[in-house]
Amino acid sequence: MATAPISVLMFEDDESQALLTREALEQSGCHVEVCHNGRDGLARMFTRDYQVYLVDIKLPDINGVELLRRITAVKPGAVVIVVTGHGDEMAAVEAMKLGAYDYIVKSPSMGHLAALPFVIREGTDRNQLKHEREALQTEIWEHARLLEERNAELRRLHKDLKQFTRLKTDLMSVIAYGLQQPLIKIRESLAVFSSGFKGASGQDENFAAALFELEQMEHRIADLQEMVRIGTGRIDLLKRFVDPGLLIQQVSQVVRPGLEPQHVQVVIMAPTNAAPVFADPDKMGHAIRMMIGFAKSALDGPGRITVRWDAGQAESTCSVVYEAQGSNLPPAAWPSRGVPMPPGWPEGDLGLAVGRRIIEHHGGNVWANPSSGRCGCLGFMLPKRSMQEAFGEYLRQGIEIARQDQRGFSVIAFVVQSVEAIRAKYGPERLSKLLLLVEERLNEMIRQQSGDRVIRGPNGEMAVILA
Numbered sequence: 001m002a003t004a005p006i007s008v009l010m011f012e013d014d015e016s017q018a019l020l021t022r023e024a025l026e027q028s029g030c031h032v033e034v035c036h037n038g039r040d041g042l043a044r045m046f047t048r049d050y051q052v053y054l055v056d057i058k059l060p061d062i063n064g065v066e067l068l069r070r071i072t073a074v075k076p077g078a079v080v081i082v083v084t085g086h087g088d089e090m091a092a093v094e095a096m097k098l099g100a101y102d103y104i105v106k107s108p109s110m111g112h113l114a115a116l117p118f119v120i121r122e123g124t125d126r127n128q129l130k131h132e133r134e135a136l137q138t139e140i141w142e143h144a145r146l147l148e149e150r151n152a153e154l155r156r157l158h159k160d161l162k163q164f165t166r167l168k169t170d171l172m173s174v175i176a177y178g179l180q181q182p183l184i185k186i187r188e189s190l191a192v193f194s195s196g197f198k199g200a201s202g203q204d205e206n207f208a209a210a211l212f213e214l215e216q217m218e219h220r221i222a223d224l225q226e227m228v229r230i231g232t233g234r235i236d237l238l239k240r241f242v243d244p245g246l247l248i249q250q251v252s253q254v255v256r257p258g259l260e261p262q263h264v265q266v267v268i269m270a271p272t273n274a275a276p277v278f279a280d281p282d283k284m285g286h287a288i289r290m291m292i293g294f295a296k297s298a299l300d301g302p303g304r305i306t307v308r309w310d311a312g313q314a315e316s317t318c319s320v321v322y323e324a325q326g327s328n329l330p331p332a333a334w335p336s337r338g339v340p341m342p343p344g345w346p347e348g349d350l351g352l353a354v355g356r357r358i359i360e361h362h363g364g365n366v367w368a369n370p371s372s373g374r375c376g377c378l379g380f381m382l383p384k385r386s387m388q389e390a391f392g393e394y395l396r397q398g399i400e401i402a403r404q405d406q407r408g409f410s411v412i413a414f415v416v417q418s419v420e421a422i423r424a425k426y427g428p429e430r431l432s433k434l435l436l437l438v439e440e441r442l443n444e445m446i447r448q449q450s451g452d453r454v455i456r457g458p459n460g461e462m463a464v465i466l467a
Contacts, residue, residue, distance in 0.1 A: 003029070005026075005029050005030055005031040006029060006030045006031065006051050006052060006120060006121070006124055007030075007031050007033075007049075007050045007051045007052070008025060008030050008031065008032045008033070008050060008051070008052045008053075008054060008120065009032075009033050009035065009041060009044065009045060009050040009052070009053050009054070010022070010032055010033065010034050010035070010053075010054040011035050011037075011038060011041045011053070011054065011055045011056050011059060011064070011067060012034060012035075012036065012054070012056050012083075013036050013037065013056065013058070013059055013060055014056075015036070017085075017106070018034045018036070020110060020113065021054070021083075021113060021116070022034060024113040024114075024116065024117065025116065025117060025120070028117035028120075028121075029117075030052075030117070030120065033050075036060075037059055037060055037061045037062070038059050038061050038062030038066075038067045039061055039062065041067075042062075042067070042070060042071075045071065045074065045075070046074075049075070050078075051079060051124050051127070052078075052079045052080075052081065052120050052123065052124060053071055053075075053078055053079070053080045053081070054081050054083050055067055055068055055071070055080060055081070055082050055083065055100075056082075056083055056084055056085075057082060057084035057091055058084065058085070064082060064084065064091075064095075065091060065094055065095060065098065068080055068082065068095055068098050068099070068100055069098050072098055072099040076099075077127065077130070077131075079101045079120070079123040079124060079127050080099065080100050080101055081100065081101055081102045081103075081104060081116075081119060081120065081123065082095045082100050082102070082103045082104065083104050083106060083112070083116070084103075084104075084105060084106065085105070085106040101119075101123045102119050102123065104116060104119065183214065183217060186214060187214055237279075237280040237283060237361060237362070238280050238282075239278055239279055239280050239362075239390070239393070240278070240279075240280075240281070240454075241276035241277070241278055241390070242276055242277055242278075242279050242281045242284065243274070243276055244270060244274050244276070244277050244309045244311075244316065244318070245270035245271060245272055245274050245309060247281055247284060247285055247288075248268055248270045248288065248307055248309060248318075249268060249270070250285065251285050251288045251289055251292070251307075252266050252268050252307065254285075254289065255289055255292050255293075258296075259296060259305070262296065262299070262301065262302065263301075263302040263303075263325075264296055264299060264302065264303050264304065264305060265303075265304045265305070266292070266304075266305050266306075266307070267304060267305070267306040267307070268306075268307055269306060269307065269308035269309070270307070270308065270309040271309070271311075274309055274311050274316075275311050275316070275384070277316055277382055277384070277385075278384075278385035278389075278390050278393075279362055279382065280362075283358045283361075283362075284358070284362070286354070286355065286358060287354075287355035287356075287358040287359055287380070288307070288318065288320070288355075289355075290351040290352050290354055290355030291320045291352065291355055291378055291379070291380075292305055292307065292320060293351050293352075294349055294351060294352045294378070295320055295321075295322035295376075295378070296322070297349075298322055298376065299322050299323075299324055301324065301325070302324070302325040303322060303323055303324040303325050303375075304322070304323055304325070305320065305321070305322045306319075306320075306321045306322075306323075307319070307320050308321070314383065314384060315364075315381050315382060315383050315384055316381070316382050316384060317379055317380070317381050317382075318379050318380055318382075319377055319378075319379035320377065320378055320379055321375075321376075321377045322375060322376060322377075323375040324375055352378075355380075359380045359382070362382055363382070363383050364380050364381050364382040364383065365380065365381055366378070366379070366380045367379060367380070367381070395411075413462070414438075414442070414462040415462075416434075416435065416438065416462075419431070422434070438462070439454055439462060442454045442462065
């Protein structure tokens with residue numbers, strides 16, 4: 001693709017020099033216009049733009065240096081090349097100070113005409129690169145300005161969102177508290193009435209149903225309060241290594257009385273020797289209860305809820321399967337890992353939303369496998385934690401709590417002597433019970449602040465973190 005010729009305006013009073021220079025430049029791809037005096041060239045310069053200006057120092061009306069000053073004033077950044085037959089070092093220095101791109105001395109043998117096209121080409125190329133760089137810089141500044149405007153808008157929206165979240169949280173707290181107080185009065189009144197109608201025909205069942213519904217409302221309010229605490233980040237996980245089988249058994253004992261009136265059977269499938277899981281037992285038990293509660297509401301009648309615990313190499317899973325009476329779930333209902341639960345599923349179930357937040361705060365994730373009809377499966381996965389990882393997390397939690405509350409932080413080490421000798425003499429089971437007893441006693445002694453922790457190593461060593 002042919003390039004456009006370079007437009008050149010030449011100031012030259014010597015006609016022969018002008019002719020020779022013009023021929024040489026046009027052969028190299030330039031379009032040259034000649035002015036024999038300064039005023040004529042200045043007038044033409046105002047009518048159009050030129051890429052290059054060739055200025056002779058000796059002109060009949062205007063000195064070349066003065067002409068250079070006027071050109072750079074009117075056309076800042078123009079490529080101006082001074083061409084003169086008189087080598088004057090002082091004039092060259094002055095020309096370069098005024099913005100001339102180059103200073104070329106005419107040669108009697110016209111040798112300078114061979115170099116002049118290269119100087120012109122180099123000057124225009126550099127000028128083009130300069131303009132492109134300036135345009136790019138301008139574009140970058142514009143993008144930066146737009147980005148700053150977007151960031152300012154995002155900061156404003158984030159501030160508004162935080163304010164909205166705070167208002168929503170405050171409203172939820174007020175609602176929960178407002179509902180909780182009359183429920184206490186209702187429970188007290190029901191207890192009084194129940195004692196007065198004890199044994200009356202049909203009244204025991206009525207009062208039992210009323211108390212059951214009252215308990216359900218109290219659970220919902222407790223869920224709402226827990227959701228408020230989690231939503232504001234005020235959730236304190238007192239993690240320790242927990243036996244998952246024992247935890248699920250304890251949860252089942254709590255939920256069974258509420259499931260019996262609906263004729264829902266609870267089946268536990270958890271190994272007695274499952275590897276311990278690093279979790280807050282109270283919060284984790286609450287999450288499992290919430291899932292069982294959802295399964296119960298999904299059944300809405302007789303059926304069976306099975307809770308199963310599986311331990312893998314890197315994680316452990318808890319599955320809660322619910323099936324209506326007479327239905328049989330396909331094997332796919334028992335996945336070791338299920339489909340990640342979509343955000344907001346199931347809509348409107350506050351208890352399951354609380355359980356989900358608890359699992360996520362433990363570093364796990366919740367999944368679901370809902371089936372057609374009144375049967376399905378949901379559960380969660382928890383990553384396994386080693387003693388070293390747990391100790392590191394305890395340290396981070398303790399340091400953070402101490403920093404926030406501006407109080408001291410300490411680590412105390414305890415060592416049980418002759419662990420191997422005790423294991424050999426009394427057996428690993430009694431040794432385990434002994435170490436657990438020591439750990440419980442230490443917990444009872446130091447559990448005064450939310451950052452206090454006790455962690456036990458595999459060989460009897462224990463670290464107490466006080467924050």
